[in-house]
Structures are given as structure tokens and as C-alpha cells.
Amino acid sequence: MGAPIYLALDFPDWNTTNQFLLKHNLTGIPVKVGMELFYREGPALIEKLKKNDHSIFLDLKLHDIPTTVKHAMRNLAQLEVDMVNVHALGGGEMVQAAKQGLMEGNVHHHTKLLAVTILTSMDQANMVQDLRLPGSLASNVIHLAKAAQQNGADGVVCSVYEANAVKDACGSSFLTVTPGIRLANAQGDDQKRIATPEYAKQHGSSVIVVGRTVTQAASPKEAYEQIKGEWKNGND
Template identity: 50%
Template sequence: MQDNPLIIALDFGSLNEVERFLEPFNKHNLFLKVGMELFYKEGPRTVHTLKEMGHRVFLDLKLHDIPNTVLSAMRSLSSLGCDLVTVHAAGGRAMMEAAMEGLEAGTPAGETRPACVAVTQLTSTEEARMQAEQLIPVSLEESVLHYAALAKSAGLDGVVCSAWEAGKIMERQGNGFLTVTPGIRMGTDSHQDQKRVATPEKAREAGISAIVVGRPIIRADKPVEAYETWMEAWKGATR
């Protein structure tokens, strides 16, 4: 992801809604996130449709299961042509290694395997809740940094993290290790269910690889204008 993309989260319930949303974007080549709601409703045809339109696809299913199951699942997903996929770092090193094995095995000859990033701690997670509900006694930042190191040791391409931890992750794991960051909001936006948020300007200054933005774009009255405004903030451009 050398171009530091802004990934639009397609938080819709059907492919018809997605297609209507994308109609005015006919001049844009986008990077689009397909999450569980949309994929479970519409299945692989969602990825096929978006790829036929010329867009890149982040398939965010956050796999977390025994290693053999994740290996088989990733072998299937890698054949869809998506560009980026996720697992949960909490699944452990063996599971993440199995995910990479499945991706390599399932990628058609001559094609590039999807990049794989591990979810560390969700951006909706607060430290006190993590400690109480997950029984993790360390700080939230330390938990995220530990998961990032584990993902790197398993051969993954990067992690999903908040902007709050991205700088230290890159310091420890190197700039080539991807940091994909949700929880991005303009200064005037509602945080909604996100807890560890940052502005696109802060994310850019932190050197983050990619940001993920959903509702501020897909629920905007003029989505194309909203997207372009976000891109200007993210890339540091001016009109």
C-alpha cells in the first residue's frame, strides 16, 4: 500500500445499496472495505463486483479460529482477488502463520497474494474494559505493541491499530510494517462508538499506512464531496 490509501468502509446491508452509493464515484478508483454484515449477506459476489468495477478491496472478516480452519478459510478467500484481509492477533502465532500459509496456497499463479493484517485491540476498546473483560493486566498500548510484534513474527504484513499506537509500532517493527487505522474523525465529528480516535491530519503526521473511514463519507449528503474533503485532509492537499 505504497499510496497510503483512504479506505471507505462499505457499512451497508446489501450489494444494491453499495452499487447505488458508488454510482457518482465513476471517475474514482477507490479502496473499499467489505465487512461482515455485507459479506455474510451477499457473499463472494460482493468482492467480484467491486473488483470488476476497478476498485481495490479490503475484506475485513477478522478470522479467529483454530489454525487449520483459518488456513482453509484463507485459501478460499485468497482466490477472490481481494487486496487486504484480516485476522485477530489474539488467535496466536500458530493461527496467524496458518493464515499466511492459506493465502499463499490459494492465490492463483501469477497473481499477488492479499496483504494480511492482524487486528490488535479494537478502536472501540478502552483500557479499563480490556483489563476487566479480557483479563489483560498490562496497559492497552502494551497489549497492542505485543500483538504487533507477534504478528510480525508470524510473517504478517501489518496490523490494524489506532493512531495512538501506530508510531511506536513503526518504531519497533519498521516502516514497511503496515498500520491500518480506523477510528478516524474530523475534529467536529461525533466519535460514535469509537474510543481511540484521531483526525486524518494526525494520522498523516504519524506516518500511518492507511486510514479507514465509514459513516462520515457513506452517510454524507454529498458522498463524493465528502470523500474528496477527507482525501485533502489525509493527503495534506489544498484546493
């Protein structure tokens, strides 16, 4: 895999997805598969993407009682994707069960377990009003990251703005996967804590996830290459 830039395949079905990837010469790039597409196509979709050399982040955000999550992860482990995730708000026992399920499901493949902290569609006001969590958004993200790490997670999904703090709290090898990445001239849409690829690289992101800034661009291939260039510039 080259640059750790995952394209969110936010399409309704496999045919639409495949046509987009082929038309814009994006076969083989890392991709994120979310609920909409996976629930429509199922595990067969993952096998099709793997045959086309795509690295895969399976973004299902499991959140249930520990036993259910463990059994679900045991099944998902057999798909041998790069990364899967759960909601950190499910608690340490649930994260631990998810890790155990992954290990039991496939002892030979090292799928990384991520824990979603606070969704990038939320800001401080939403977090206080809707979740009733005390303290700052950043402090809650760090707390959830540390708890997830202690229970076996390999990294977290967070916004760019907490990535450095998570690295400081959990170590440089702890993955920080950051959605909400936009080119400078793109709209933010429904995500509130957004940033450019260059900013993400400079502020602690291990992996970035891009979506509409590529899929809705006039030239998706050109937009993806621009993101790769900006990510590379983040080294400067």
C-alpha cells in the same frame, strides 16, 4: 490506487452499496468490505467491486483454530483482494496458518495479511475489565503486532495512537491500518480511539479507513475529498 483511504461499505446489501457509490460518484475508490455485506452477498460481491476498479480490504477478522483459518484463507486468497485480516489474539500459530493458507490459495497474487490488535471500540478500562490483559493498551498492541509480524503478518489494524509505536517496533514497511478516522466536526459514535486524517498521516498510519464520516455526510463525495485533502496535509 491514489491515497490509501478505504471507505467502509457498511451497507446491508449490494443494491444499497452500488446505489450509494454511483449516486455520489465514488466508483473506483478503495473500499473495505466487512462481515455484514460479505455474509449477505458472498464472493460475487468482490467480483462486482473489482469490475468497478475498487481496491478491496476484506475485513472478516478470522479467529478460529489454525487449521480452520488456514483453509478459510486458502479460499479467500482466490478472491485476490488487497488485504485480509485475522484477530492477533488468536495466537501466533493461527496467524502463521493464515499466511500459509493465503500463499497456498494463490501463489501469484500478494494479498496482504493483517492482524487486528485491540479493537478501536475498546479503551484501557474495557481491555482490563473484559479481556483481563495486564499492562497498558499500547504495550499490548505492540506485543500483538510484534508476535503477528514474527508469524508472517504484513501489518496490523490498530488505532492511530499506537501506529508510530508499532512502526518503531516492527519497521517502517510494516503496515499500520487505522480505522476510527473522523473529520474534525464528526461524531465518534461507537469508536473510542479516533483521530483526523491529518493526525493519522503525521502519526504513523499507512492506510486509513473511513466510514460514517463519509457515508452519513450531507455530501459524501465532498466529505471523501476533504479527507483526501487532510491526509495530504499530513505531509506538511
